[in-house]
Amino acid sequence: MPRKGGRKRLKFRSEELSPGRVTVADFANSDPAIVKSGRVKKAVANAIQKEVKALCGLEASQVPMEEGLTFAHENGELSESCDESDALESTCKISTFRKKKSKRSKDNTDRELGAQYPIDIWLVLASYIRPEDVGKFSLICKNAWTVSCTAVFWMRLYKRHYHRDVYLPLRLQPECIEVLYCLRARVIRSLYHMYEPFCSRISKNPAVPESTPSTLANSKCLLFWCRKIYRNGQEAVWEFNFKFKKQPPRYRNSCHNGLLYPPVQYKEVHSNPEQDCCLLQVTTLNFIWTPIVMGMTLAFFTINVSTDMRHHRVRLLFQDFPVLNGKKPRVEQGMQVVLDPVHSVRLLDWWHPQYPFFPKS
Incomplete structure (x- = not known):
């Protein structure tokens, strides 16, 4: 049967609180009021401070008593046994310490900025x-x-x-x-x-990089044309050209400090109508009828082996709207272009030497 007086609080003695005599009862069965408030009693703090002074010697003995009591109260909370005068003194010390710390941090930031050269x-x-x-x-x-x-x-x-x-x-x-x-x-x-x-960078890079399907995803077809060319002076092949406008990277929308946008006085120097544009050249052995896809968005692009196992097969799927991330494009909602057999496929960026010249650029 529990006692009528309720739970008895533990009493702490300074001579019995050495680090060698700390028991489990001091933690697991401690006073619920102490555990709930998170405060340390003055007797416990004095006992711990005596042990620290004995271990550290003279340097620890010079530490003020109030600093040892307020080390666990960074938010300005003091122990129950401290009176109002001690609380005011400790709060003043904490405020002055924080002011000094803020001044030091400001000085450090000023030093880190460094000198600004003309x-x-x-x-x-x-x-x-x-x-x-x-x-x-x-x-x-x-x-x-x-x-x-x-x-x-x-x-x-x-x-x-x-x-x-x-x-x-x-x-x-x-x-x-x-x-x-x-x-x-x-x-x-x-x-x-x-x-x-x-x-040398152009000569070493492959004609169609491995990241081409991902880079051309949701790109808008600005222009499309085909022409008949003669290879080696005798054999005639057909070249299909698709000019795409790549989707700009996401980081350009959240420009940091305006570094991606040049000043107004240098806007003409940095203007480039062909920015983020590329040209997909597909060479076939014969003419293949293709629908008009200008103004549509490329949703799917693959390069596979042809049916004769000697050439390639290019499949392009265009839609009127971009495909959201994580969703697969539907064939019935778009326009499909299949080029088979294909002799070669090349991807030319706007800075490539063989990229066609447009008068506005």
Whole structure:
């Protein structure tokens, strides 16, 4: 039978609270009031502090008594046995400590910002940047990014790698490239003719990368045409061209600090009507009738083995609306284009040397 007086509270003695004599009863069967409030009694705190002083020596003995009592009360809560004066003193110490800590954090942030160099220094450093490191250079700071948007930066990059012996189309010659409109796009195209690392990158990459079906997903067909060409001067083949506008990456919608959008004064330099565009070239051995798919969205794209086991078979499925992620396109809701047999398939980005020229770009 339980006693009428209720549960008896445990009494703590300072001489019996050494770390060597801590029992399970001090934790499992402790006072529910203490467990609920989460506060430590003054007798327990004094006993623990004496043990710490004995172990640490003189340095621990210099610690004030109030700091040892308030170590478990970061939110300003004090023990039950402390009076109002001790509570006020401890709260004042906590507030002053927090103010000092905030001042130190502000000083550290000011030191981490570093020095800001004028834009002329970044313009001088830009003369030594390789074409493949332009993106890294523009991400250093805002002044470096501003320099990479100027027309002077792109003209210097063009003149640094220009050679008379290299063949360039007429639109990429020095006489025609000084126009501000689409200057950045024309310099990038010319680098794929003059700069050896970029030229070798095109030769090493496959005609159709493995990521082509995923990159062309939900791309809009802007233009479609076919033509008859003669290979090796004798054999005639048909070339089907599909110009797609790729879906822009998601990070462009949530631009960080506006770094993806150039300043207004350099908008003509960075303008490019062919941005995110690519050309899918499919060469067949004979003419194949195809429906009109301009303005439709590519929902499905596969390359398989042909029925004769010697060529390829290309299947394109177009729809009027993009397909949501995780859903499969339906054949009955779209327009299907099947090219079989196929001799070769190529994917050309807008900067590729064999990408067709459009007057507006």
